[in-house]
Amino acid sequence: MTRPGLPLTEKSRELEGLGLPAHLFQAAVEQSPVAISITDLRANILYTNPAFQCVTGYEFCDVTGHNESLLSDKRTPPQVYHTMWQSLVAQRPWSGILINRRKDGTPYLAELNVAPVLDAQGLTTHYLGMHRDVTEIHRLQSRLGNHRQLIESVINAAPLVVALVDENGGVVLKNPAYLSLMEALAGIEPARLLLGNAELTAESFGDREIRLDTPGGAEPRWFVCSATRVHERDEEADSFFAQQGHQYLLLVAKEITELKRQQEQMRVNSLRALVAEQEKLGTLRETISAAIFQLQGPLNMLTAAMGMESRRVGERPERFSPLFNALHTAIEAGNKAITVLQGSLPQLVDEPLVSLNINQVLRDALGITTERLLAGGIVIDWRPAPILPAICGYENQLRAMFKQLIDNAIDALDGQSPRERALFLSSALRDGEVCITLEDSGSGIAEEHLLKVFEPFFTTRRGGDHTGMGLAMVQETVNRHAGVLSLSNREEGGCRVLICLPVNAPQLCETQSQELS
Numbered sequence: 001m002t003r004p005g006l007p008l009t010e011k012s013r014e015l016e017g018l019g020l021p022a023h024l025f026q027a028a029v030e031q032s033p034v035a036i037s038i039t040d041l042r043a044n045i046l047y048t049n050p051a052f053q054c055v056t057g058y059e060f061c062d063v064t065g066h067n068e069s070l071l072s073d074k075r076t077p078p079q080v081y082h083t084m085w086q087s088l089v090a091q092r093p094w095s096g097i098l099i100n101r102r103k104d105g106t107p108y109l110a111e112l113n114v115a116p117v118l119d120a121q122g123l124t125t126h127y128l129g130m131h132r133d134v135t136e137i138h139r140l141q142s143r144l145g146n147h148r149q150l151i152e153s154v155i156n157a158a159p160l161v162v163a164l165v166d167e168n169g170g171v172v173l174k175n176p177a178y179l180s181l182m183e184a185l186a187g188i189e190p191a192r193l194l195l196g197n198a199e200l201t202a203e204s205f206g207d208r209e210i211r212l213d214t215p216g217g218a219e220p221r222w223f224v225c226s227a228t229r230v231h232e233r234d235e236e237a238d239s240f241f242a243q244q245g246h247q248y249l250l251l252v253a254k255e256i257t258e259l260k261r262q263q264e265q266m267r268v269n270s271l272r273a274l275v276a277e278q279e280k281l282g283t284l285r286e287t288i289s290a291a292i293f294q295l296q297g298p299l300n301m302l303t304a305a306m307g308m309e310s311r312r313v314g315e316r317p318e319r320f321s322p323l324f325n326a327l328h329t330a331i332e333a334g335n336k337a338i339t340v341l342q343g344s345l346p347q348l349v350d351e352p353l354v355s356l357n358i359n360q361v362l363r364d365a366l367g368i369t370t371e372r373l374l375a376g377g378i379v380i381d382w383r384p385a386p387i388l389p390a391i392c393g394y395e396n397q398l399r400a401m402f403k404q405l406i407d408n409a410i411d412a413l414d415g416q417s418p419r420e421r422a423l424f425l426s427s428a429l430r431d432g433e434v435c436i437t438l439e440d441s442g443s444g445i446a447e448e449h450l451l452k453v454f455e456p457f458f459t460t461r462r463g464g465d466h467t468g469m470g471l472a473m474v475q476e477t478v479n480r481h482a483g484v485l486s487l488s489n490r491e492e493g494g495c496r497v498l499i500c501l502p503v504n505a506p507q508l509c510e511t512q513s514q515e516l517s
Helices: 008-017 022-031 050-056 078-089 135-157 176-184 190-195 257-313 322-343 358-368 370-375 395-412 472-480 507-516
Strands: 035-039 045-048 094-101 107-118 124-133 160-165 171-174 205-212 221-233 245-255 354-356 379-383 391-393 422-430 433-440 484-489 495-502
Touching: 035 050, 050 124, 078 094, 078 107, 107 135, 160 176, 160 190, 171 176, 176 190, 190 205, 190 221, 190 245, 221 257, 257 322, 257 358, 257 395, 354 358, 354 395, 358 370, 358 379, 358 391, 358 395, 358 422, 358 433, 370 395, 391 395, 391 495, 395 422, 395 433, 395 472, 395 495, 472 484
Parallel strands: 379 422
Antiparallel strands: 035 045, 035 124, 094 107, 107 124, 160 171, 160 245, 205 221, 221 245, 354 391, 422 433, 433 495, 484 495
16 A cells, blocks of 8 residues: 555656656556556456466456456355455455456465555555465365364264373373373373383383272273374574474373273282282191290299209109109100291291382282272272382282271271271371381271281280281381281271382392392
């Protein structure tokens, strides 16, 4: 749009003085690759350049004197034209997209820029229109948008967890399955758990099995994960010629929880049989140990009585009474019996010190005791920490220890009202230790018995003696793992057992195992 100012003749002389002759502007319009037309105030065409013919198919003689509406496809909404004329009448330029039709009848999209041409007095005398065919650009943009929408629809509908992770570990794209998993993890980013220690600079990986322990006592969820490196070119203008950009990891995870659940059920059944066999051996060891313990008392008394008799007669064996000889015979027989019993104790099977997930051990113990828990109508509040480092331990011993603690808790709930029958089990990382808390809603333990429960064969059960080892074996297992065990009563009622085990790097397990062996 020209501005009112110098008369055209003066403007022409000024431009010529700068080395720009007037005919240069006409040549520039004629040779412009953009379709240019000039119309009167009623949009009747007065001039078109050669590019106009290339775009529309109309030669200059075809359109001269005809209205610009000759190009209209009639499918452009009337509101578009109304808006355009409002701008032009107000002497403002207008830009927009119209549907036009070529001379051969084929439609095309025209990106039109039209502006009023003003004279020296500021009155509109003509309209200058410039347009180009943007049909192919629109087609490519639509195709790109359709492809993007299709990809997003597939990703959103696919039963896969999909996320795009940037160089800083932030998740810049997440599908509904990812959001659902994040909700199940109480807001924790699943990508951080699924990727583990993978770095964006590392090579892509595939078919990596990952276990996630969800809060609230739900069963763990298993995924097969893969990660692919993705490079995105920088969209800024200053990087047009430079290969700058950003690195991402495309994370895809397929849930295999149901398959793992079936495998887990088979494994728990095998564990249940193994633990049942171990408990039989343990019961036999406890019974024999109890018999030895019971024999030791009388034998000690007999030994003391024989010592008294020996001191009475001094160094003269001929003065030994028949009582002394009977005591001696009984002691020898008792010691032989103890030796036989000790020889018949089942040997404990050695097991390796391995790196293990304490949540899995706890879940095994719960799985083994499921039938007792269900039969007793006991509610389990199971809250594992979603992220726990591995510890070095004897898996079978730890599993047996936690099962015994759960069994003790179940025994403590016998006779409680249904609303009080609950167990609370949780795991957490505290000050470099994995801590496991087991609580029950029973009646608790008398203060004077809090330490005695760790003595062999002591029991708080009503109705008599107990031949088992009680919490003594639990304490022994904790000590063997260099852990700490504490026992206390809950303010709400019931007992609380807290076990803290040190965290060790997995590579130390083999070294420690060699040292202990």
